Structure formats: structure tokens, C-alpha cells
Amino acid sequence: LSPIALTGPDVESSTINVVDLDTGKSATVRLIPSGSEENMLEAQSSLEGLRAGVGPKGQVIAIDYTHPSAVNSNGKWYAEQNLPFVMGTTGGDRVELFNDVQNANLSAVIAPNMGKQIVAMQAALENLASQYPNAFGGYELKVTESHQKTKADTSGTAKAVIDSLLTLAGDDEFDKENDINMLRDDESSLAFGVKEEDLNGHAFHTYTLTSADGSVEFELKHNVSGRRVYAEGTADAVMFLYRKLKEGNADSGRIYSMINVLEEGALE
Amino acid sequence: MQNQPYLLLHLLLLLLKYSTGFLPSQSQTQFQSKCQLPMAKTGNHPDYEHLRVMVNGMPGPMATEAAEACLRKGLQLAPVALTGPNIEPCTIVVSDPDTSRSATVRLIPSNKEAEVEMECALEGLRAGVGSKGRVIAIDYTHPSAVNSNGEWYVKQRLPFVMGTTGGDREVLEKTVTDAKLAAVIAPNMGKQIVAMQAALEMLAKQYPLAFSGYSLRMTESHQKTKADTSGTAKAVVGSLLTLSGDDFDVESDINMLRDDESSMAFGVKEDALNGHAFHTYTLTSGDGSVEFELKHNVSGRRIYAEGTADAVMYLSRVLDSGGENKIYTMINVLEEGALE
Numbered sequence: 001l002s003p004i005a006l007t008g009p010d011v012e013s014s015t016i017n018v019v020d021l022d023t024g025k026s027a028t029v030r031l032i033p034s035g036s037e038e039n040m041l042e043a044q045s046s047l048e049g050l051r052a053g054v055g056p057k058g059q060v061i062a063i064d065y066t067h068p069s070a071v072n073s074n075g076k077w078y079a080e081q082n083l084p085f086v087m088g089t090t091g092g093d094r095v096e097l098f099n100d101v102q103n104a105n106l107s108a109v110i111a112p113n114m115g116k117q118i119v120a121m122q123a124a125l126e127n128l129a130s131q132y133p134n135a136f137g138g139y140e141l142k143v144t145e146s147h148q149k150t151k152a153d154t155s156g157t158a159k160a161v162i163d164s165l166l167t168l169a170g171d172d173e174f175d176k177e178n179d180i181n182m183l184r185d186d187e188s189s190l191a192f193g194v195k196e197e198d199l200n201g202h203a204f205h206t207y208t209l210t211s212a213d214g215s216v217e218f219e220l221k222h223n224v225s226g227r228r229v230y231a232e233g234t235a236d237a238v239m240f241l242y243r244k245l246k247e248g249n250a251d252s253g254r255i256y257s258m259i260n261v262l263e264e265g266a267l268e
Numbered sequence: 269m270q271n272q273p274y275l276l277l278h279l280l281l282l283l284l285k286y287s288t289g290f291l292p293s294q295s296q297t298q299f300q301s302k303c304q305l306p307m308a309k310t311g312n313h314p315d316y317e318h319l320r321v322m323v324n325g326m327p328g329p330m331a332t333e334a335a336e337a338c339l340r341k342g343l344q345l346a347p348v349a350l351t352g353p354n355i356e357p358c359t360i361v362v363s364d365p366d367t368s369r370s371a372t373v374r375l376i377p378s379n380k381e382a383e384v385e386m387e388c389a390l391e392g393l394r395a396g397v398g399s400k401g402r403v404i405a406i407d408y409t410h411p412s413a414v415n416s417n418g419e420w421y422v423k424q425r426l427p428f429v430m431g432t433t434g435g436d437r438e439v440l441e442k443t444v445t446d447a448k449l450a451a452v453i454a455p456n457m458g459k460q461i462v463a464m465q466a467a468l469e470m471l472a473k474q475y476p477l478a479f480s481g482y483s484l485r486m487t488e489s490h491q492k493t494k495a496d497t498s499g500t501a502k503a504v505v506g507s508l509l510t511l512s513g514d515d516f517d518v519e520s521d522i523n524m525l526r527d528d529e530s531s532m533a534f535g536v537k538e539d540a541l542n543g544h545a546f547h548t549y550t551l552t553s554g555d556g557s558v559e560f561e562l563k564h565n566v567s568g569r570r571i572y573a574e575g576t577a578d579a580v581m582y583l584s585r586v587l588d589s590g591g592e593n594k595i596y597t598m599i600n601v602l603e604e605g606a607l608e
Contacts, residue, residue: 022555115558116478117478117479117482117553117558117560120471120475120478120479120511121471121560123471123474123475124467124468124470124471125467127467127470127471128463128464128466128467128470131466131602131603132463132466132602132603132605133605134605135459135460135463135602135605136460136463137605139460168463211460211570211571213366213570215566215567215568215570215571216458216460216564216565216566216567216570216571217563217564217565218460218464218562218563218564218565219561219562219563219565220560220561220562220563221559221560221561221562222558222559222560223558223559223560223561224557224558225557225558226557228553228555228557228558229553229557229558262474262475262478263474263475265475265476265477265478265480
């Protein structure tokens, strides 16, 4: 890890110790609050020092899990500093973010869902639906999902998956606004398979396609507890970006998605 | 054997029967009951008025189910069809329970003695439907008949859908390809299962090791008489292993349920115990925080029967539009569905 990193504008500057529980590996990181011009100058100097330290063959890449309100200002700072990054924070003005990055000829990974395996599954369904629409004509769709209570709506991922399944089933009757069975109370979520310690952070989805006569049933589940799948996907994205930069191909200033990360995994 | 004049009379009677739909009454013939062709009725699919489907292998359950599926989709059955060599010729009524559409079919055994009768019946049928008409066969007979039936279809220039598994597939394909006869030959007629399988194969090919570090578990249930795991399941497991890189042994790591109690606990209904194919695959991340699960549960035969009828309709459309005389798969049937 880089020994310095940005934190929220109202956070006291401090030094923390990051530890991975699985491997025991750790690193010390000094957190520099962002926002004010003074703070950003300090951050810039630290970054310059870091770059000097790793030498001309070194590379610094940023991961951003900050706040929707910081997405665009952070994007502009990364562009200014020519700092390739992986944007894990959702929200902000995405069009503006893309423009800032492209205009600066900067490379970045920007993806709404960092859960690499979820993205792969989503892509597979999208492919299937576009190749064989109505292959499941006459089948009926049912969807149940559970998230932590604070998540009011169904995830964008789920909605995208449902779109693919509806194309496959030609089910005109399913209404994404009303027909998804959303579980937001502890009892239902636990009954659905969520563990107690995950009630405050999980994304469980079950989609069922049943033939008209009931004799055939297809079911797909993707159940995520906690944050690790997104964290791992983010780390994969960093490694992907590093490899792309090292190759130094003419793609200076390219925005990659999780699909690119997945595709490139195929070449290993 | 019969002498010539009697044979001629026999043939004439058959031609008469099948071209006019009218059975001359009684005894010189071997018919056991009055047999009337269904007249063209409302409820027939307009695009397939000219098609007659010869369902070979009745009264076997899979062939019968396929015949019912054809009726359900508004197709017309041929009034004659092949049955096993040792079965007495007879006439059956096929009836679809959903739509109540029915058809009468005379079953002719596939043995040397009846071969002439069958050929004449087919000729009569073809004469009856006219030059714009078409006959396509469905085959759900027996592995031991696959190749000889294939040869007969080639001899009769009769396009077919081969639902029967087994036999020598390479020989079958060569026979059909060399003869430039159109056919649908697919190991699995469950169209939706094939679509799912293809999707996983594509995913594994595009993003191998996307699920690296995930471990695979698999449980399946079939009727007790099925000793091994299905070819479909093995293919799906293959794709999932490409995706995960897990070390999983297809021969020993699949949890196969073959007793009533386990199968019912797995979700199989009691009336499906003797004919079902239930599969559950689970991929779990190294730390256990992420789980993907895929199930495909089939009870009974209807999915294969429906897929077979879809294949017949596909073949009819291909031939009507001047398509190539070659072997088609379920993937072709699926792809074409996209163009509707």
C-alpha cells in the first residue's frame, strides 16, 4: 500500500494500521484529509515524494471508496495528478467523471459493480438473452431478494438480470416495480438464508423460471454476505490496470470496465 | 407368402385408405378397428397445414408424449407410424390432455414383413398431402434401431428428428450427411436446458477462472433406473470447473440421489419419482461469503417432447425456405427462434 492516502475533509489527519486478517500482512498509512487547498497541496507533495521514492519504473494507482459527493472532485484531482485509479464509489455525475478522465488521457477502471463474479454472471445472462430471446417462452419469472434494511430499492444488478430473464421468457406480466419480493426485516432475511452477523450488509437474490405446466424449473441464486467480493474485485481491477499501464500500449487514456478485467483474466 | 394379385389388392386398399381417409369395411385387411383420418379442423397451426408428422416409436412413453406435444402445437400427425418389430399392428388414439386434440395413428411394426406396407403407406400419405405437402418423422424408438431407422429415413428421403439416444452416432451422422438428408439430431431435446448449457459454455470460454478460488458442489437426482449422471450435468460441471479451477472429480464428487426419501427431500414430487432429472450446482468463494447456485429441475418428459415438436417445426421451416439438407442441432433451433 502507499504510505499516504486521502480521507474525508472533516477527518483529523491520523496514521492507521491496515491488517489483513487472513494473511496477517499489514501496512501503516497516513491519512491526509482532503478538501481544502492546503490539504490538497500536502497530498500532492506527499504523492510527489512517493513517486520519487519508487523511482521511474514505479507506479502509483489509486482506489476510491469515498463518497458520492466527492466522486467528481476526486476524479478531477486524479486527472490533474495523472494518477490512474479504480473508482469504486458510486454516484456523482458519471458523465462528467468520464469526460474528465478522457480529456486528461488518463487510464482508469470505472465500474458500478466491483463484484467480478457477479458481473460475469450478469454478462452471461445478457449474452444468452441476446442470442436466444424467447428460448424460455411461456415460462413465469419470480424474484425474491434481501438486502440490509437501509437499502430502500432493489439493486441495479438485480434489475439488469431481470431484464435478461424477461427477454428469455417473453413474460410481459412481470413488473419490476411491484413484482420483486423484497425482504427487509430480520426474520424474513434470516429465513432466506442470511446469517445474523450479515443482516447489516448483504445482497441475496433468487430468480426462478417455471414452465407453464410446472414440470420444469430453473433457479439462479447469487448470495453475497459482507463486502469481500467487491473488495477482491477492486484489487483485481488494480492489478489489471497496472498490467495495462506496464504494457504501455497506445491506449493512453482509456476507461476500462469490469468486463475488460474479466476478459483479460482469460489471457493469463 | 401372398400371391401377386392379393398383394396388389392389399396395396390398392392401403392407397385408398390413406388418400381418401376412408377405411373400406373389414375383413381382407388387418385393421382391428374403424380408422378415420381427422379432417382439417380449426385449431391446426396455419403455417403447418401442409405438414404431417410421423411419430415413430409409439406406444413408447417418450414417442407418445412427443406426439401429444405436436397436437398441442397444432400440428397434424401422420396416420401411420413405425412401431417395434415384435409389436402387433394396431391402431391407437393419441390425445393431448391440455387441448383435447386427438389423432388416430396406425402402428406398423418395423420388420421385413411389414416393410412394404410401410413404404406404401408413406407413398399414399405423400400423395394425399400433395406436392406442397411435407412429411417429417420423429424417432423415439430404441438405441438398437437408431442406425437401421436412419438408413430407412435416408432410403425414403424422409427428414427426421432423432430423439432416440444411443446407436452409433458417427455412423448415423455419416449416413445422413452423405445422403444429403435434412435432420435434427441432438442428444438433449430439452431446448431450455440446451440454452442454459450453451450460456455456461460461453461464459467459461470468455472468462475462464473468473471464479478462481471458488469450490464446486453438485447434487443430482434421477429415477432409480438411471445408473449414471446425465451427459448434460457432466458438461455443465465441465464449464463450472473451467470457471473455478476447482479440483473436482466428475466420477466421484457428484452427490447422486437414487432413493425415494432423498429424492423427495430434494424436492422431487412423488408422482415424478420414476421420471425426473433434478440438478443443483453450488459455487462458494474461498472465504464462504459468496455463493452462486444454479438449479435445473425437470419432472416427466414434457420438456423433451416440446423441444422435439419445436425441432420438427424448425425443420419444416428450413425445408420450406429452401434451406440446406444437412444435420441441425438444438442450438440451430434456438438460434432460429431468435429470428421470430
